[in-house]
Amino acid sequence: MSVPYWNHNVHYHSLVMKLMPAGCQRALDLGCGDGLLASKLAARATQVTAADRAPEAIAMACERHGGLDNVEFVTADYLDDPRGLLPEGKYDFVSAVAVLHHADFTEAVAALTRLLAPGGRLVVIGLARNRSLLDWLVSGAGQVASRALRLRHGPKSGPGKGVPAMDPVLSWAETARLARRTLPGSRFGRLLLRRYLLVWDKPE
Ligand SMILES: C[S@@+](CC[C@H](N)C(=O)[O-])C[C@H]1O[C@@H](n2cnc3c(N)ncnc32)[C@H](O)[C@@H]1O
Numbered sequence: 620m621s622v623p624y625w626n627h628n629v630h631y632h633s634l635v636m637k638l639m640p641a642g643c644q645r646a647l648d649l650g651c652g653d654g655l656l657a658s659k660l661a662a663r664a665t666q667v668t669a670a671d672r673a674p675e676a677i678a679m680a681c682e683r684h685g686g687l688d689n690v691e692f693v694t695a696d697y698l699d700d701p702r703g704l705l706p707e708g709k710y711d712f713v714s715a716v717a718v719l720h721h722a723d724f725t726e727a728v729a730a731l732t733r734l735l736a737p738g739g740r741l742v743v744i745g746l747a748r749n750r751s752l753l754d755w756l757v758s759g760a761g762q763v764a765s766r767a768l769r770l771r772h773g774p775k776s777g778p779g780k781g782v783p784a785m786d787p788v789l790s791w792a793e794t795a796r797l798a799r800r801t802l803p804g805s806r807f808g809r810l811l812l813r814r815y816l817l818v819w820d821k822p823e
Contacts, residue, residue: 646711744814
């Protein structure tokens with residue numbers, strides 16, 4: 620059963636979908652929460668693996684989207700996967716929405732890139748912390764946009780209590796700097812609704 624709701628993560632699902640290369644065979648959504656994005660990716664990829672380290676999140680994902688033939692939900696930690704539930708070098712698309720700030724950025728990026736197949740694409744929608752005046756100005760504009768969007772979508776709502784949330788530690792500038800250093804050639808941009816977009820294509 621799908622549970623439609625709107626929040627800043629859900630708002631950017633369509634962007635993630637647009638960035639998924641056509642003909643994607645194996646997609647992986649990390650930190651999948653209640654599985655809503657995985658259920659959308661399933662319409663465009665041959666096979667989707669959706670992983671979360673929180674068993675409560677995976678239980679919710681199975682309950683809401685377990686009926687999809689080409690999606691498997693896995694309880695796994697992408698940073699520490701001793702059972703090899705997420706094989707390295709296998710996925711030609713990896714997404715992570717509101718997940719990277721749960722870990723050290725450099726470690727997280729290293730793990731994500733190992734999972735990608737050569738030629739595969741990584742798409743991250745992430746959160747960062749306001750520090751500079753410009754950060755606060757952009758986030759002020761984002762709040763205005765968010766209020767306007769709530770008129771269309773109704774109040775923001777989350778997937779449910781089983782999906783752990785956390786505040787980001789790194790600022791926007793620190794995140795951009797680390798992204799440039801750890802993923803040469805990547806594209807990084809701040810989005811309006813308190814999120815950034817990071818896209819990286821793994822060399823063949
Ligand atoms: C804020 S929620 C976002 C959930 C979903 N991506 C969304 O956009 O609604 C972050 C999720 O990432 C998961 N997570 C954090 N670190 C993880 C890790 N190392 N491995 C797997 N899942 C992780 C959490 O359990 C949580 O469900």
